[in-house]
Amino acid sequence: MAARIDEEITFRKLEILLAFLEAGSLARAADALGVSAVSVHRALHSLETGTRCSLFRLEGRNLQPNDAAHALADVAREVLQTMAQGIRSTREIAGYAADRIRIGSLYSLTSGTVPALIMALRLRKPDIQTELVLGSNSELLRKLRDGELDATIMGQPEGTPDIESQLLFEDEIFFAAPAGSPYAAQSAIDLAQCSDERFVSLNEGYVTHDRFRDAFRVAGFEPNVVMTTNDIFSLMNLVGGSIGCTLLPGRIRSVLPRSVCLVPLLPAFQMRQKISVSFLRTRERDPNLLSLLAACRSHAAERPLASG
CATH class of the missing domain: 1.10.10.10 (Winged helix-like DNA-binding domain superfamily/Winged helix DNA-binding domain)
Structure with missing residues (x-):
């Protein structure tokens, strides 16, 4: 000894x-x-x-x-x-004040939100290296808790006292259908009248999948899901190929294929997603995360909370 x-x-x-x-x-x-x-x-x-x-x-x-x-x-x-x-x-090793930050994100946020936040972060910390990991809400939350990620950009987790979140925006859910379908001409979709329709969906664990299930629970029937995927961009292509309809967040409108249209749902079936930056509450004083939060607040201030 x-x-x-x-x-x-x-x-x-x-x-x-x-x-x-x-x-x-x-x-x-x-x-x-x-x-x-x-x-x-x-x-x-x-x-x-x-x-x-x-x-x-x-x-x-x-x-x-x-x-x-x-x-x-x-x-x-x-x-x-x-x-x-x-x-x-x-x-x-713990990710505190390192020269890199590991950020997890939903696929659907990579076309606008994630690049904007990374650029805003680099303005504050020019030497920081960013590692981006894509996955579902449930995967990202698990990796955050396991220390594999420093922060996530995803649907705001609920019932998680160990997680701190900064709201970026709220996103409306739309009915997605092939551009040439009868749905495209409607001003709003009555989801209760779609019980005979074929649907495609994201797999479990994605916040969009959760709102998909919530909407059909309100509609009162179990949708006929003919195919599922882990990629929202593949999901859009499935809709464009007339494999089935689905529900999609408004934030993907800028990357939507021409073969797909988004139609609002009737008020009774409308759903929203809260998109936030989340991190472990024990990390709230980490300098890199404080810089990321500052970038998030600037980004949120530049756009309305209701997106879609």
């Missing part, structure tokens, strides 16, 4: 020792550290207590270090440098 170090010896006192040796006097060391000369003297005397040997001698009114003090100082420099590097490495 390694010998125990006396509790009188601390990193702070070792820093004071190095400052005293560099400054050459109690007064100059105190000025450099922003403390009183009495505090410096007390810390140096405490090191003598902790090492159980003399480290200084008095020459008149001046305190002079002996060979033992210089030997301790040599070790202190190495210890403090090693500890500082260890703390940096620890924080980088």
Whole structure:
């Protein structure tokens, strides 16, 4: 078992020792550290207590270090440098104040929201490297909790006291149908009248899938889902290929194929998604996340909360 170090010896006192040796006097060391000369003297005397040997001698009114003090100082420099590097490495592994940030996102947010946030983040932290991971709401939430992601841009999770979220915008859900179908000419869709229609859907775990199920629960029937996918862009193409209709968020309108149209739902069936940036509440003081939050607030201020 390694010998125990006396509790009188601390990193702070070792820093004071190095400052005293560099400054050459109690007064100059105190000025450099922003403390009183009495505090410096007390810390140096405490090191003598902790090492159980003399480290200084008095020459008149001046305190002079002996060979033992210089030997301790040599070790202190190495210890403090090693500890500082260890703390940096620890924080980088945990994602705190590292030179990279790992962001998870829904596929549907990569056409506008995610690039805008990344550019806004880089304006604040030009040297930061961004790693983007795509997935469903449930996948991203799991990776966030497992420490594989620093933040997520996704549907705002509910019932998650360990998660902090910053709302970006709310998105309306629309009925998506082939452009040449009879639905395209309607001003609003009565979902209750679509029980004989074929539908395509995202798989479970996506916030759009959840709103899809919520809408049909209100309509009072189980939709005939003929195909599912993990990619919202593939989902749009399935609709455009007349495989089936679906429900899609308004944010994808700018990348919608010509073969697909979005039609509002009647008020009884209207659904909305809250899109937020989320991160672990224990990380709320992380500098990278604070910069990301600032970028998010700027982005949210530039657009209405209701999107679609």
